[in-house]
Amino acid sequence: MIDMITGAFGGLKSAAELAQSLLTLKTDSAVSTKAVELNRIIFDIQQKMFAIQADYAALLSRTGDLEAEIRDLKSWEEEKQRYQLHELAPGTFTHRLKPDCQGSEPLHDLCENCYQNGVKSILQAAGHKGSYPCFVCPKCKSEYLAERQSMPSYVVSLPSNPRTRF
Ligand SMILES: [Zn+2]
Numbered sequence: 001m002i003d004m005i006t007g008a009f010g011g012l013k014s015a016a017e018l019a020q021s022l023l024t025l026k027t028d029s030a031v032s033t034k035a036v037e038l039n040r041i042i043f044d045i046q047q048k049m050f051a052i053q054a055d056y057a058a059l060l061s062r063t064g065d066l067e068a069e070i071r072d073l074k075s076w077e078e079e080k081q082r083y084q085l086h087e088l089a090p091g092t093f094t095h096r097l098k099p100d101c102q103g104s105e106p107l108h109d110l111c112e113n114c115y116q117n118g119v120k121s122i123l124q125a126a127g128h129k130g131s132y133p134c135f136v137c138p139k140c141k142s143e144y145l146a147e148r149q150s151m152p153s154y155v156v157s158l159p160s161n162p163r164t165r166f
Contacts, residue, residue: 005053012049016042076118083110089132089147094123109144111137 019042022035086096086109094109114121114137123135123144132145 001056005049005056008049009046012042012046016046073118076120079120080115083115088135088144092144092146094144109135111140111142111144113137113140113142 016039019035019038022038023032025031080095082098082101083095084098086094088094088109093112095112095115096109097105097107109123111119111121111123119139121137121139124138126134126136126143128134129143129145131148133148135144135146136142137144
């Protein structure tokens with residue numbers, strides 16, 4: 001396509017030069033008038049070709065963007081298959097890494113809000129709210145309160161008396 005546009009521009013340039021050379025010949029005024037008219041038509045076509053070239057470049061760019069978008073969607077569709085809906089606390093849902101997909105990764109949950117928007121965002125521990133462990137999404141800042149028993153074991157196993165800790 002770009003070769004065709006370049007070729008068309010080349011043809012128009014030759015035609016314009018030819019029309020210009022007609023004007024330098026010793027000709028009658030009728031031929032001169034027609035040469036001027038021809039020049040005007042060539043100029044008009046050139047302007048249209050420039051517009052086509054710009055449209056084509058925009059179209060190429062848009063196609064590239066869409067291809068990248070499709071690649072991202074396909075990769076997210078594959079990634080989604082590794083997670084399943086998980087009830088972190090009654091009525092509080094996340095998507096948790098499936099045990100058979102865990103491999104060497106630590107167990108983690110994804111933010112449900114971001115998940116639904118096609119974004120992978122791993123929830124991070126953010127202390128406690130009251131006596132409930134709180135997790136926060138680093139992207140959308142959603143907070144998730146977990147049940148007390150879902151606290152990591154090192155937190156719940158600390159002795160209550162500091163003197164017996166070590
Ligand atoms: Zn989020």
